[in-house]
Amino acid sequence: MTAYETVIGLETHIQLNTLTKIFCACKADSWEDAPNSNICPVCTGLPGVLPVLNERVVEKAVLLAEAMHAEVQPISYFDRKNYFYPDLPKGFQISQFDVPVALGGYLELPIPAAADPEGKGYVTRVRIHKLHIEEDAGKTKNDGNERQVDFNRCGVPLVEMVTEPDLRTADEAAQYLIRLRQLLRWIGISEADMEKGNLRCDANVSIRPVGATHLNEKTEIKNVNSIDSVREAIRKEVERQTREVEEGNSIKAWTLEWDQDAGVLRKMRSKETEADYRYFREPDLLPLHISEEWKTAILADFPERPLERKARFMQDYNLPEYDADILTLERALSDYFEATVKTYGGDSKKVSNWLMNDVLRMINEDHLDPAAMRLTPQYLAELLKLVDAGTINITTGKALLQQVQESGKAPMQLVEEQGLAQVSDDAAIRAVCEQIIAASPDEVAAYRGGKDSLMGWFVGQVMREMRGKADAKLAKEVLVELLK
Amino acid sequence: MELCDLSAVEVRDLLLEKKVSAVEVLDACQARIDAVDGRPGTLEPGGETKEDAQRVHAFITRTPELARAQAEAVDKQIAAGEDSGPLAGIPFTVKDIFCVKDTPSTAASRILANFNAPYTATAVERLQAAGALMLGKVNLDEFTYGSSSESSAFQPSPRNPWDTTRVPGGSSGGSAASVAAGEAFLSLGTDTAGSIRQPAAFCGVVGLKPTYGRVSRYGLIAFGSSLDCPGPLARNAKDAALMLQAMAGPDPRDATAATLDVPDYLAALEKDIKGKRIGLSPDYFQITFPQADGAYSQQPVPEEMRAAVLHAADIYRALGAEIVEDVPMPNTRYGIPVYFVISRVEAASNLHRYDGVKYGYRTQQAVGELKDLYRKSRGEGFGLQPKLRILMGMYVSAAQYSEQYYRRALRVRTLIRRDFEEAFDPQGKYRLDALLTSTTPTSAFPIQDVYGDSVLMQYADQLTVPANHAGVPGISFPAGFGADGLPIGLQLLGPDYSEATLLQLTHAYEQASAGAEWRKKRPAVLEVR
């Protein structure tokens, strides 16, 4: 029996998060707005109107090109893609065709052990074919006999990014989208939410015998609106193609539609019936010139990419890969971590632990933005130093996190106001220990009879008596001595 | 001579001297329209009457209340000594291919007959801001597709004021006719292959096609987007300069509008033309037709056209200009074939939006699926000319033919541009300031003579279309009459943004020929009254 490998290329449509649309001044984001509330003569294609390019769109496209290591073209062109559809008011889409804004590039894709059939994890490189800028179309929905059109989305800026056929499993495709989503948010050009349609994906899928280098006829899967669905749809299509080939049938170049509710693929059309879009240069827009100066200005604040930062965190801060991965999921969190480490100056693993165990929980529970927290990296570092110096114990420290976040006061101020400083006075602790021992004859007898585990109970009693401020280590030493 | 037969500049001076009021000027124009225009074009014209045959029919829509209100406002401003704008109180017409807010903007097509634009085109907005009074929207070939104005869905179509059995030219036929008949001082037209210059020549007025991008296209219902130029039609160079001044300049709503500063066109008029180099080209003294077998046949322009060009050259020479003969413009012959391809590709795409879904005409027949709605709405809404352009445009831009036609046409367009660059190159062999030609190969042809033969109709534009391919400016001005009693127009073509020079040369010709006998002739429609 022949073994097959899967060959996948992805076409993603990335909705850019500009304030206004690509060719007019209408608000771009219409999420939860009433239909046809963000429209004007330009984006609804009235007679006589002309498009004027929003430069923010170009800037965001250049940022994405840089993030993908793609080559920004000094001159690119807009073209008309002609077809009829009610939600395409001009009867053509302004897009780019033969000379797009950027060419080439790649994404290094770490595949985690869980997505590796051999269970080890590996890194694969996905090459990018091209990136082009285009306008989105509106939305059509059928309501009984009526077809309703919402033009709000007309003219919302998109970048279409196409990979080479470099992905080999459905899991790799899913990882690509996970990493792309992370990157888009990281560089701040898209909300990248597949459920909201900010990030859309079509998958080109074919199979071939393992070891072959040619490309077989592929099918295109459209209308998949979550990463899990992409994975599932590709798996199903690979199963279907394998079955067809094993039965001696050939694969036809179909376009397939993913039915989310039924979890099945349906044939939309065969390639032969595809329209000729009669592309030609958009005469209403000038060629897009991106000078070195402009590019340099756009990229002046270009951030370190997430995977690069992850590698650096492992290297510079000696973090385990697991920690580095979590801390670089979002750029703001990774900035927060690094700022804390720098102010703190101590063990970066300790910062990581506090962040991942406690601060991240606060962030997730209260939907906080790390960059805007009142518990600033400076306060967190101060708090860690207080713990290190023994001024407060860990329990007090952890309780203080929430208090700093709520009050916005410096940790030291809260410690002073509430008298939270740890008692490390041997005499004071000894007095409380003696008092506890005197009041607990049964427990003392049991402990002396060999029940060592009761030590924890004694320490707890002392801490409770001293409202948590006792130096637990010292209390234990005194107790051990007194109970001897 | 009535008030409405003066020039815009003369009327402006009378207004500022408070010798007449804007309302009086407006009334004079309205009275002239009432007298000579006849009924406006409509979709259901019925049979043509005897009276129809003697009228101009420039208008589709008149906007008298709007003009009246504007005129009264101008009079108030003038009375109060306020700045009323450089065109204050000057009535003008607008080719009905421009959108004007709350006004029918039909493109002379059934498919847009019920379309009221929700916004105003930049060029119109600027004329109104300068104080000009819009009299209404004038007729044209459907979507500007033609050279006679006969293809309008709104009939009767315009007639030539000098001889109402003749066409006024096109596609800005209503514009040229309205200015020639004294209905308006100025008209806003568009020129995609000669659509300002050719009707200006046929109707004996001045028509200027500016450099591509000099006047914003925002609000102009597009034909060939890379060729379309809004521009003035006027009685003389000075009026055209005044009008261009008000319209030209950058527009944030048109990315292709030039961001260059606008010179003072009126000031340029009075400059001496001594030393200007004016070229004559053998390629503009003949018309070249391609034949079915691919060979070209040539035909010289009529002798009286040739004589008019040479006579003008003599006048310029006498004024101190240098005449440079035998300037080669070898790619002129490809102008029409290339235009056939490029303009149709753009037109077909530009017409996609008229689908019966959002606005405009929708079929009254029962429709099944969506495509049926498209087919019936477009089939009934478009006239013959748009349909021909859609078919041709779809064909030559199809994936399998695009290289052979569309892309090839773009390369030839570059060659046509190169002809002009070489002729105008200040370091080159010819160093021309302008090229002098006849505007058209013939004078105005009889109504229905050429209509229906879209290839022959197209060749009426052979001498004007190269400027559209090259993007350079061109002006047509009256230069006498032919043996048939119809106006002859001459054309000056110049390098990019040389409108000031073209206006200056035209003005110089006008001054030099001011006393000529032919200048006293009046359009026939004014005589029969």
Ligand SMILES: [Zn+2]
């Ligand atoms: Zn808009």
